[in-house]
Amino acid sequence: MAVVASAPGKVLMTGGYLVLERPNAGIVLSTNARFYAIVKPLYDEIKPESWAWGWTDVKLTSSQMARETLYKLSLKHLKLQPVSSSGSRNPFVEHAVQYAVAAAHAILDKDKDTLQRLLLQGLDITILGCNEFYSYRNQIEARGLPLTPESLASLPPFASITFNAEESTGQNRKPEVAKTGLGSSAAMTTAVVAALLHYLGVVNLSSLDEDQLQGKKDVADLDVVHVIAQTAHCIAQGKVGSGFDVSSAVYGSQHYIRFSPEVLSSAQNAGMATPLTEVIDDVLKAKWDHERTKFSLPPLMTLLLGEPGCGGSSTPSMVGAVKKWQRSDPQDSLETWRRLSEGNSALEVHLNTLSKLAERHYNAYECFINACSLLPAEKWLERANEPTQAEIVKELLGARDAMLQIRYQMRKMGEAAGIPIEPESQSQLLDATMNMEGVLLAGIPGAGGFDAVFAVTLGASNKNVTQAWSSLNVLAMLVREDPHGVSLENNDPRAKEITTAVSSIQLE
Ligand SMILES: Nc1ncnc2c1ncn2[C@@H]1O[C@H](COP(=O)(O)OP(=O)(O)O)[C@@H](O)[C@H]1O
Numbered sequence: 001m002a003v004v005a006s007a008p009g010k011v012l013m014t015g016g017y018l019v020l021e022r023p024n025a026g027i028v029l030s031t032n033a034r035f036y037a038i039v040k041p042l043y044d045e046i047k048p049e050s051w052a053w054g055w056t057d058v059k060l061t062s063s064q065m066a067r068e069t070l071y072k073l074s075l076k077h078l079k080l081q082p083v084s085s086s087g088s089r090n091p092f093v094e095h096a097v098q099y100a101v102a103a104a105h106a107i108l109d110k111d112k113d114t115l116q117r118l119l120l121q122g123l124d125i126t127i128l129g130c131n132e133f134y135s136y137r138n139q140i141e142a143r144g145l146p147l148t149p150e151s152l153a154s155l156p157p158f159a160s161i162t163f164n165a166e167e168s169t170g171q172n173r174k175p176e177v178a179k180t181g182l183g184s185s186a187a188m189t190t191a192v193v194a195a196l197l198h199y200l201g202v203v204n205l206s207s208l209d210e211d212q213l214q215g216k217k218d219v220a221d222l223d224v225v226h227v228i229a230q231t232a233h234c235i236a237q238g239k240v241g242s243g244f245d246v247s248s249a250v251y252g253s254q255h256y257i258r259f260s261p262e263v264l265s266s267a268q269n270a271g272m273a274t275p276l277t278e279v280i281d282d283v284l285k286a287k288w289d290h291e292r293t294k295f296s297l298p299p300l301m302t303l304l305l306g307e308p309g310c311g312g313s314s315t316p317s318m319v320g321a322v323k324k325w326q327r328s329d330p331q332d333s334l335e336t337w338r339r340l341s342e343g344n345s346a347l348e349v350h351l352n353t354l355s356k357l358a359e360r361h362y363n364a365y366e367c368f369i370n371a372c373s374l375l376p377a378e379k380w381l382e383r384a385n386e387p388t389q390a391e392i393v394k395e396l397l398g399a400r401d402a403m404l405q406i407r408y409q410m411r412k413m414g415e416a417a418g419i420p421i422e423p424e425s426q427s428q429l430l431d432a433t434m435n436m437e438g439v440l441l442a443g444i445p446g447a448g449g450f451d452a453v454f455a456v457t458l459g460a461s462n463k464n465v466t467q468a469w470s471s472l473n474v475l476a477m478l479v480r481e482d483p484h485g486v487s488l489e490n491n492d493p494r495a496k497e498i499t500t501a502v503s504s505i506q507l508e
């Protein structure tokens with residue numbers, strides 16, 4: 001039986017760079033862009049003599065990258081050895097497989113026979129990332145289609161990924177693939193770990209949605225997925241980021257404070273000879289001190305992402321430049337971080353207050369937000385003519401001011417560090433967007449640079465913003481906030497996409 005698990009992509013709305021250092025927090029929104037991993041046996045039968053074998057087979061297929069790799073997995077050392085490949089390696093998935101299998105050995109100490117049987121049947125792993133993770137601007141332009149979400153929707157699901165040209169170098173180095181910045185590697189690693197841990201019987205993810213609906217606190221299985229995915233992601237990446245991307249891929253939208261990097265030290269310091277089960281034992285027992293609390297946008301607000309068409313930026317080189325600046329100018333950098341942190345907290349407080357106001361006075365809230373959605377922000381105050389509306393408008397304008405402060409400090413940080421955190425072209429786009437009717441705020445997510453920009457819009461104004469972006473040569477993506485983290489799927493997503501396409505044709 002195939003197991004299909006999925007994990008969402010993310011948008012780091014506040015906390016870029018700061019979230020790398022405890023106790024600074026980041027607000028991360030998970031999205032409807034999901035990465036899928038399908039795990040099934042390679043062989044139906046196990047040959048009787050195979051019990052004596054020291055190896056099993058693993059096949060990894062990424063059709064979007066036209067890659068298929070066959071591996072041998074050593075059943076003793078739990079390490080993968082490629083035997084044939086139609087392209088370069090995938091360190092994220094390779095580490096995900098090795099660590100998930102090692103976790104199965106470490107955790108399932110009683111029922112080793114079932115595990116051995118599953119492994120001897122071989123592992124057939126397929127990975128699929130939603131189109132939203134990748135940039136399709138070039139294809140849309142090449143096909144002569146308008147730069148609209150409808151053109152994006154007309155692409156086949158799980159379309160082929162465009163590789164960036166290799167010649168780009170230096171601090172503006174482009175990533176391997178034309179990505180939109182939604183955290184494809186974190187979502188991919190998490191989906192593979194979740195699917196494998198479920199397939200091998202280490203965790204049971206089938207009641208996740210019910211547990212979440214009932215608000216059950218016990219998320220022990222998710223915690224195992226998190227530790228294994230976070231370890232695999234860091235080791236594959238060769239660096240320890242803040243981990244907000246893996247955390248949101250596992251648990252969904254949240255207010256996040258990073259883990260202390262020491263929790264990963266045994267995985268980082270493990271030599272070639274260290275048994276992987278020992279590494280897994282250590283990381284599972286380590287004191288994971290990250291914090292996450294529930295966060296989602298207030299009602300009637302929509303997260304929009306717009307791709308300005310610059311091919312994305314490489315986060316590690318930007319982080320390196322910021323760290324260099326912190327070392328060279330501790331005083332100025334501390335002050336900028338203090339102000340940024342103030343702006344981040346203020347924005348969060350305003351958004352949380354708006355959520356509470358919506359809860360307490362839903363009708364007044366709905367009516368006022370819909371009215372503001374038709375007006376530019378400078379007209380919102382005049383429109384508030386009763387006390388609840390005055391309270392709401394105060395929070396809306398407070399959120400805008402906080403965003404402007406964040407943007408100002410992010411620009412300053414970029415200038416001081418000599419990197420384009422909010423480059424001029426993005427500033428112009430963000431200013432224009434913040435002046436559009438019904439736009440609460442706009443910013444650059446995460447590390448900034450030339451990745452897609454985000455906006456938060458009120459009521460139905462997202463449609464007008466989408467059109468306005470199209471006339472500014474910005475492609476509004478089909479991404480929306482979706483607070484769900486990891487999930488077990490009933491079907492192969494390719495079958496689902498086909499069914500959805502067929503039923504939408506029938507409905508027309
Ligand atoms: N569908 C895929 N198949 C195989 N590898 C992928 C796929 N999607 C992404 N990757 C890997 O993930 C890398 C991008 O990860 P990352 O830097 O986290 O990007 P982002 O977070 O901005 O989406 C790619 O360079 C590629 O190595």
Ligand SMILES: C[C@@](O)(CCOP(=O)(O)OP(=O)(O)O)CC(=O)O
Nearest residue numbers: 016017181183241242243315446447
């Ligand atoms: C700088 C950071 O704080 C935020 C980077 O956020 P992005 O969303 O830009 O990340 P990528 O998906 O890797 O491009 C680094 C971190 O927190 O790890």
